[in-house]
Amino acid sequence: MIELTINGAARQVSMPLNMIQLLEHMQLGGKRVAIERNGEIVPRSQYAQIELAQGDQIEIVVAVGGG
Amino acid sequence: MDHFIIAGKPYSSRLLVGTGKYKDFDETRRAVEASGAQIVTVAIRRTNLGQDASQPSLLDALPSSQYTYLPNTAGCYSADDAIRTLRLARELLDGHDLVKLEVLGDPKTLYPNVVETLRAAEVLVKDGFKVMVYTSDDPIIAKQLEEIGCVAIMPLASLIGSGMGILNPWNLQIIIDNAKVPVVVDAGVGTASDAAIAMELGCDAVLMNTAIAQARDPILMASAMKLAVEAGRAAYLAGRMPKKIYIASPSSPTSGIIGT
Numbered sequence: 485m486i487e488l489t490i491n492g493a494a495r496q497v498s499m500p501l502n503m504i505q506l507l508e509h510m511q512l513g514g515k516r517v518a519i520e521r522n523g524e525i526v527p528r529s530q531y532a533q534i535e536l537a538q539g540d541q542i543e544i545v546v547a548v549g550g551g
Numbered sequence: 552m553d554h555f556i557i558a559g560k561p562y563s564s565r566l567l568v569g570t571g572k573y574k575d576f577d578e579t580r581r582a583v584e585a586s587g588a589q590i591v592t593v594a595i596r597r598t599n600l601g602q603d604a605s606q607p608s609l610l611d612a613l614p615s616s617q618y619t620y621l622p623n624t625a626g627c628y629s630a631d632d633a634i635r636t637l638r639l640a641r642e643l644l645d646g647h648d649l650v651k652l653e654v655l656g657d658p659k660t661l662y663p664n665v666v667e668t669l670r671a672a673e674v675l676v677k678d679g680f681k682v683m684v685y686t687s688d689d690p691i692i693a694k695q696l697e698e699i700g701c702v703a704i705m706p707l708a709s710l711i712g713s714g715m716g717i718l719n720p721w722n723l724q725i726i727i728d729n730a731k732v733p734v735v736v737d738a739g740v741g742t743a744s745d746a747a748i749a750m751e752l753g754c755d756a757v758l759m760n761t762a763i764a765q766a767r768d769p770i771l772m773a774s775a776m777k778l779a780v781e782a783g784r785a786a787y788l789a790g791r792m793p794k795k796i797y798i799a800s801p802s803s804p805t806s807g808i809i810g811t
Contacts, residue, residue: 491597510600516610517598518643520635525642543597545639547610549579550594550625551569551711551760 488540503531510544518545553784555733555755557590558649558681558702560619564589565750566780567621567735569760573769576612582763583613585773592621592651592760595640620644621683623651628664630654630671637675650675651705653685661711665692669699676700685737688722690729697732704730705737705758708749712761714741717748727753743772743779750783751791 486497490510497509503526507513519526520543526534536542554561568588573579583591591613610620622640624633637650654671656664663686675682676699683703684696693704706726709715716739717723727734733755740746740759749757757780766772 491600493600512598515598516608516643518595518639520639523635525638527642528645543639544600545595545643546598546608547593547620547622547640547643548596549570549573549609550596550623551571551592 486536486538486540488536488538488542490542491544497536500535500537502533502535506536506542507531507544512544516546519543520545553788557683557733562589562619562756564777564780565756565784566746566777567592567737567756567758568763568773569758570609570613571760572764576607576609578769579609580612582769582773583618585770585777586763587777588618590619590621592623592758594625595622595636595643615644619649620647621649621651622647624653624671626655627653628655628667630667630674633667633671634674634678637680638678641680648679649681649702650683651685652682652701663687663707665689668692669695672696672699672701683735688719688726690722690725693726693734694729697730701732703733703735703755705735707738708736708745709739711738713739714762714765715739716741716745717752720748720752723749723754724752740776743775746776746779747783747786750780751787753787756780 488495503519522541552563554563564587566586566588567590568583568586569592570579624636627633627636633652633654641648652671654664654667656662665687672682672684682701683705684701685705686692688706697704708717735756735758736749736754737758740762746757763769763773
């Protein structure tokens with residue numbers, strides 16, 4: 485079990501998913517997002533290579549309405 | 552055709568609009584269309600986890616083929632937060648680097664913290680961003696932001712979302728007269744005349760959100776704002792008559808009056 489924080493909420497995943505698998509797992513596959521892992525942006529080109537680790541702090545953001 | 556240039560790209564619409572505070576994406580889209588805006592601001596926020604992924608998103612309602620997005624740093628109270636947000640925005644939008652920088656000083660007035668804004672602007676410009684920077688109507692700060700390399704200066708008319716209109720046209724005039732980059736009046740516009748006044752001062756464009764979204768009829772207000780910006784710009788280009796304080800002058804001939 486890997487315990488991590490996603491968008492401020494404590495979460496668990498059963499194995500070290502890569503970013504693509506994480507997005508699928510969170511039902512965000514195909515959605516336009518940006519991901520930050522432990523304060524660093526994960527480039528989209530590296531989504532398949534970067535895997536979750538214990539204690540990771542993940543931010544997944546989107547564009548919303550704003551002024 | 553009258554246009555202005557931001558970071559080397561021409562825009563014919565001098566009205567920029569925000570996408571917040573609307574009832575739904577359909578109203579957002581219709582209002583933005585009615586406004587004629589080409590540049591729209593968006594905010595960067597955590598995605599709602601557990602939401603239905605097939606739900607349309609804001610960017611679906613406002614396609615990138617028609618609009619230039621301006622990601623903002625709303626809700627950021629430090630240079631670090633603003634920088635972090637815009638780097639995420641750049642990744643989100645596939646390297647798009649035209650951004651709106653705002654660093655706020657307090658949540659009640661949403662007044663900009665210009666010290667943190669200067670700090671953030673330095674880092675962002677060095678990192679290759681094209682920064683359109685929201686700031687106070689302080690002419691010295693405006694000039695410093697320009698000298699740092701911001702591509703547009705965006706002084707407030709009044710407090711964000713207040714609809715108070717233009718509080719200090721004199722300061723805005725100084726900023727406009729001294730600027731070598733576009734000046735976009737941003738924040739506090741409430742109704743059409745506010746937008747027209749801003750344009751009559753000679754600014755390059757106006758940015759607004761609440762004035763449209765919180766009008767009783769946002770679609771109608773959006774088109775009113777489009778007309779107001781055009782009218783104000785034309786009046787500016789036409790060169791207004793001088794104000795003659797307490798000196799009246801009749802527009803009709805003073806000779807040939809009957810009964811004299």
